[in-house]
Amino acid sequence: xxxxxxxxxxxxxxxxxxxxxxxxxxxxxxxxxxxxxxxxxxxxxxxxxxxxxxxxxxxxxxxxxxxxxxxxxxxxxxxxxxxxxxxxxxxxxxxxxxxxxxxxxxxxxxxxxxxxxxxxxxxxxxxxxxxxxxxxxxxxxxxxxxxxxxxxxxxxxxxxxxxxxxxxxxxxxxxxxxxxxxxxxxxxxxxxxxxxxxxxxxxxxxxxxxxxxxxxxxxxxxxxxxxxxxxxxxxxxxxxxxxxxxxxxxxxxxxxxxxxxxxxxxxxxxxxxxxxxxxxxxxxxxxxxxxxxxxxxxxxxxxxxxxxxxxxxxxxxxxxxxxxxxxxxxxxxxxxxxxxxxxxxxxxxxxxxxxxxxxxxxxxxxxxxxxxxxxxxxxxxxxxxxxxxxxxxxxxxxxxxxxxxxxxxxxxxxxxxxxxxxxxxxxxxxxxxxxxxxxxxxxxxxxxxxxxxxxxxxxxxxxxxxxxxxxxxxxxxxxxxxxxxxxxxxxxxxxxxxxxxxxxxxxxxxxxxxxxxxxxxxxxxxxxxxxxxxxxxxxxxxxxxxxxxxxxxxxxxxxxxxxxxxxxxxxxxxxxxxxxxxxxxxxxxxxxxxxxxxxxxxxxxxxxxxxxxxxxxxxxxxxxxxxxxxxxxxxxxxxxxxxxxxxxxxxxxxxxxxxxxxxxxxxxxxxxxxxxxxxxxxxxxxxxxxxxxxxxxxxxxxxxxx
Amino acid sequence: xxxxxxxxxxxxxxxxxxxxxxxxxxxxxxxxxxxxxxxxxxxxxxxxxxxxxxxxxxxxxxxxxxxxxxx
Numbered sequence: 001x002x003x004x005x006x007x008x009x010x011x012x013x014x015x016x017x018x019x020x021x022x023x024x025x026x027x028x029x030x031x032x033x034x035x036x037x038x039x040x041x042x043x044x045x046x047x048x049x050x051x052x053x054x055x056x057x058x059x060x061x062x063x064x065x066x067x068x069x070x071x072x073x074x075x076x077x078x079x080x081x082x083x084x085x086x087x088x089x090x091x092x093x094x095x096x097x098x099x100x101x102x103x104x105x106x107x108x109x110x111x112x113x114x115x116x117x118x119x120x121x122x123x124x125x126x127x128x129x130x131x132x133x134x135x136x137x138x139x140x141x142x143x144x145x146x147x148x149x150x151x152x153x154x155x156x157x158x159x160x161x162x163x164x165x166x167x168x169x170x171x172x173x174x175x176x177x178x179x180x181x182x183x184x185x186x187x188x189x190x191x192x193x194x195x196x197x198x199x200x201x202x203x204x205x206x207x208x209x210x211x212x213x214x215x216x217x218x219x220x221x222x223x224x225x226x227x228x229x230x231x232x233x234x235x236x237x238x239x240x241x242x243x244x245x246x247x248x249x250x251x252x253x254x255x256x257x258x259x260x261x262x263x264x265x266x267x268x269x270x271x272x273x274x275x276x277x278x279x280x281x282x283x284x285x286x287x288x289x290x291x292x293x294x295x296x297x298x299x300x301x302x303x304x305x306x307x308x309x310x311x312x313x314x315x316x317x318x319x320x321x322x323x324x325x326x327x328x329x330x331x332x333x334x335x336x337x338x339x340x341x342x343x344x345x346x347x348x349x350x351x352x353x354x355x356x357x358x359x360x361x362x363x364x365x366x367x368x369x370x371x372x373x374x375x376x377x378x379x380x381x382x383x384x385x386x387x388x389x390x391x392x393x394x395x396x397x398x399x400x401x402x403x404x405x406x407x408x409x410x411x412x413x414x415x416x417x418x419x420x421x422x423x424x425x426x427x428x429x430x431x432x433x434x435x436x437x438x439x440x441x442x443x444x445x446x447x448x449x450x451x452x453x454x455x456x457x458x459x460x461x462x463x464x465x466x467x468x469x470x471x472x473x474x475x476x477x478x479x480x481x482x483x484x485x486x487x488x489x490x491x492x493x494x495x496x497x498x499x500x501x502x503x504x505x506x507x508x509x510x511x512x513x514x515x516x517x518x519x520x521x522x523x524x525x526x527x528x529x530x531x532x533x534x535x536x537x538x539x540x541x542x543x544x545x546x547x548x549x550x551x552x553x554x555x556x557x558x559x560x561x562x563x564x565x566x567x568x569x570x571x572x573x574x575x576x577x578x579x580x581x582x583x584x585x586x587x588x589x590x591x592x593x594x595x596x597x598x599x600x601x602x603x604x605x606x607x608x609x610x611x612x613x614x615x616x617x618x619x620x621x622x623x624x625x626x627x628x629x630x631x632x633x634x635x636x637x638x639x640x641x642x643x644x645x646x647x648x649x650x651x652x653x654x655x656x657x658x659x660x661x662x663x664x665x666x667x668x669x670x671x672x673x674x675x676x677x678x679x680x681x682x683x684x685x686x687x688x689x690x691x692x693x694x695x696x697x698x699x700x701x702x703x704x705x706x
Numbered sequence: 707x708x709x710x711x712x713x714x715x716x717x718x719x720x721x722x723x724x725x726x727x728x729x730x731x732x733x734x735x736x737x738x739x740x741x742x743x744x745x746x747x748x749x750x751x752x753x754x755x756x757x758x759x760x761x762x763x764x765x766x767x768x769x770x771x772x773x774x775x776x777x
Contacts, residue, residue: 224728225761226735226754229742255742476759528724 007049009106010141011099011126013113015040016318017146018054021112024151025050038091039098046155053102055113059092060125061085062178072186073579075572077178079125096130103131110155111162112141115375116326117170118501124167138162142375144327144336145382146320169558173499176550176571180206183575184541187582188530188593195590200597202530203513206550207498207506209534209542212515212523214491215483216531219523227476231259235266235429236469237422240457243468246422246429252475262427263472271424271465279419282412283451285441287330287369288378289404291500292493294325294397297404299486301448302396306489307504312397313379320384322401326500327376330369332408336380338364344383345402354444358409366408380405403445410441418456422465431456482520497547514600518657524603529596533589538578546574607631607655608666611683613641618666620653629653631668631682645682648672653680662688711766721767728763732771748775 012018022031022042031044031052041053063085065076081096082089103109109131111123127135140159143150185203193199204212233248253259287293294313295306304312313325323336332338339359346355358364368378381402390398418433433456436442442449483491485507492503510516515527523531534542550571556562582589607618616635621644623630628649635641647653651672660667660681671677681688708715709722716722721729732754739750754760755768 220724220727221761223724223761223763224731225759226731226764227757227759228735228738254738256744476757478759479761532723 005049006105006107007043007051008108008110009102009131010050010052010110010112011123011131012052012054013057013119013122014318015054015056017112017114018042018052020146020318020320021141021151022050022052024146024148025052025155029148036098036101037094039095041098041102051102051106052112053099055099055122055126056092056095058082058118058122059096060129062174064182069186070190072183072190072583073575074182074186075179075575077175079129081129096126099126099130100132103134106131109134109138110141110158111138112143112154114324114326115140115142115144115163116324116501117166117173117499118326120163120166121170121174124162124171127162135162143324144376145323146318147382147384165558165560168564169554172557172564172567173554175564175568176554177206179568179571179575180204180541181208183579184209184534184538184582187579187586188533188589191582191586191590192593192597193590195587196594196597198594198597201513202593203509204530204534204541205506206541206547207492207502208509209531210495210497210544210547211488211492211506212510212527212531213535213542213544214488214495215510215516215521215523216528218480218483219528222479222482225479227478229256230254230475230477231256232473232475233259233262233266234471234473235271235422235424235467236471237271237429237431238466238468239459242457244431244456246420246431249428249430259472263470266424266427266467266470269425269467271422271429271467273420273459273461273463273465274423274428275421276459276461277419277421279417280437281415281417283415283440283442284412285367285408285410286404286445287367288332288380288408289401290328290330290369290371290373290378291325292328292489292503293330294379294401295489295504296486297400297448298397299484301400302393304393304397305485305504305507307485307508308393309397310504312393313401316394316398316401319386319388320382321386321398322382323378323380324376325379327373327378328371328500329373329376329378330371332366332368332378332380332405336377338366338409341381341383341405344385345381345406347385351402351406354406358406358444361409364409368408400448403448407441407445410444411438413440413442414438415451420456420459424467424470482522484520488521495544495548496551497544514604517604524600526593526596526600529592533592537581537585537589540574541578605655607668608657608659610635610641610643611663611665612643616641616643618643620647645684647682648680651675660686660688662686662691711770725763725767728761728767731761732764732767748772751775 010021012021019042022044023029025046026044027046031042034041034043041051044050044052059082060079061082062077063080064074065078081092083092109127111127113119113123124135127138140162141154142159143154181203188202188204192202230252232252235246237244237246295309298304298309299306313322316322317325342355342359345351379401414437416435416437420431422429422431433454435453435455442451488507489503492498498506514524515530516523531542540546553562553567557564557567605620610616610618610633613633613635616633618631618633620629621632629647631645631647633641633643648670651670654669656667656669656679658667659665660683663681663683663686665681665683667679667681669677670680707720709725710720711725712722714722717726719726736747736750739745751768751772755765755772
């Protein structure tokens with residue numbers, strides 16, 4: 001322990017933040033790194049000695065008062081050190097011991113965890129339990145970036161106390177979620193285990209249930225979908241030696257008869273320009289990023305899942321490159337100092353011209369959205385430049401945040417749309433063009449702009465147009481799109497369930513529990529069954545209205561118009577009858593779940609229909625004799641088919657759901673460490689394999705003859 | 707009673723909740739197909755059974771109805 005006399009103890013949420021804060025507060029900018037049993041802490045010298053010690057995220061959690069996992073309902077709980085509740089968290093014991101030791105010689109305490117619900121709870125429990133009831137005398141640092149300037153300012157202007165209302169709200173959220181999660185998940189898991197004798201973790205929760213309901217509703221619409229035929233007519237036009245495609249006035253034609261008659265009337269006829277409509281419209285600059293918008297954009301542009309984006313953004317925040325990412329604000333207050341940020345970014349070659357252009361403007365005014373967050377502004381670059389080499393994904397997200405930041409200060413872009421109406425034997429076709437007249441903010445957001453330019457040649461009204469071809473296309477209506485992690489997150493935001501800090505984790509849990517699979521989220525049999533059980537026996541638990549109502553009450557605790565105790569009592573009152581109902585139906589629930597688990601496991605291993613017997617399914621199997629895996633037909637078990645093929649023994653094998661383009665057999669994707677995933681067709685006589693063999697032989701022969 | 711297609715618990719129409727929903731969708735859409743192409747119920751079922759955009763449960767219902775009609 002440091003021999004310093006009395007000092008100020010600052011608690012941070014993560015080690016990186018501790019180091020940044022200590023360095024920022026040290027007068028020489030070089031805080032001394034120390035350690036105790038592998039727990040790092042930092043000593044800074046300022047007006048007095050400052051010790052900065054980090055947490056590792058949550059060090060305390062809610063746990064049942066009675067041990068064991070084999071029973072429910074569980075309504076008695078308390079907050080305990082993480083290592084008490086989770087076997088894997090042994091390290092936390094040492095960590096807390098070090099914090100307690102450091103607290104002994106401290107005479108002033110500052111909570112410098114992130115200023116949001118989670119950060120507030122992390123700091124609160126450490127100050128209360130590990131530091132010995134210092135939560136009432138502790139002061140609070142509030143900052144949105146880990147830059148030296150902001151940290152110094154935050155230290156100089158400490159808040160006099162913790163935000164107790166926010167802590168109460170967060171604490172209640174954790175406790176209510178724990179009550180729902182532990183009781184319902186145990187009810188499901190115990191029912192399935194007692195029926196089948198096999199253990200499988202099943203879970204649901206206050207938010208997880210309603211989210212699964214969104215997915216299942218969409219899945220049902222997709223799986224029950226029957227397409228409807230319709231027709232589209234297009235005309236190929238030749239204007240100034242260029243070919244353009246014009247669409248028929250009615251975008252869809254509902255009967256084949258009508259489509260045929262239009263086609264007959266137009267074939268072989270030329271057209272005449274009847275009307276030209278030109279419209280100009282403004283496209284406002286985009287809004288600054290809140291976490292959801294950043295996650296959505298990163299998914300669309302780079303294919304990153306919301307969880308991945310959130311993790312990358314957190315790393316960039318800890319490197320002081322961007323502001324605090326878990327924000328729901330779409331506002332950028334002038335206090336962040338736009339000019340200083342742009343001047344710093346001006347040092348980067350790729351941003352030089354653009355930042356200079358913005359800095360030359362008489363006034364910098366961001367285009368802001370309606371959403372606000374009392375704790376943090378929207379996500380913005382701090383202006384600091386990377387001190388280490390960023391990996392590709394970090395660079396992508398940083399660049400995206402920088403370009404979005406610049407774009408919000410840009411002028412609106414002006415675009416022009418042109419609609420040319422062409423009369424072909426009294427049938428109208430429309431030729432549409434779109435072009436940018438004034439680029440405005442678009443150039444700041446390159447290459448992330450998604451605006452299409454369709455340029456049309458100069459055309460005059462009355463001009464004759466040569467029709468090269470008239471085409472009739474058979475079309476079908478398509479099912480509603482599947483949710484992907486990004487669109488599901490947006491849906492959760494729209495319906496106001498979950499928090500920005502937890503939504504991405506909930507989506508991940510649905511995958512982990514095997515309730516959904518694939519990037520375009522497909523609900524599995526297990527997902528359906530869990531939801532059906534919840535809907536039948538405890539509809540309140542999956543009610544979106546109730547979940548939203550509860551969210552509202554928890555927000556009101558923060559505002560001071562609701563009491564934590566009342567919310568908890570009501571949550572228990574909702575749960576009691578639900579759990580009794582589940583207990584009463586334990587056998588039938590267990591049977592249904594076990595059956596669904598078995599089907600889900602088979603579904604996961606099923607590769608496709610057997611190309612030999614065309615009846616059985618090809619599944620991944622393991623040899624009892626050698627333990628090796630292979631592909632075999634389910635018909636083998638009743639002696640109908642003996643099809644079996646070897647599989648690579650290393651890596652993960654996953655059905656692709658697509659057939660081989662060479663032979664039409666089902667294929668699998670093989671993922672091995674250090675190699676790009678590859679698609680394997682296990683048909684030994686696949687023509688593509690033969691072609692490949694020949695190619696390799698030819699190459700070898702050529703090399704041999706040189 | 708078990709669903710004639712998947713073996714799940716069935717209602718009065720011999721389909722489970724999921725296939726009942728798909729059956730409703732199959733019968734409801736026939737009017738649109740008849741108007742669009744002037745085809746019979748049997749032809750309609752064959753068409754939707756082979757259409758890749760038809761949902762899994764709707765296809766199973768169509769195939770089941772085809773088999774029933776044959777029987």
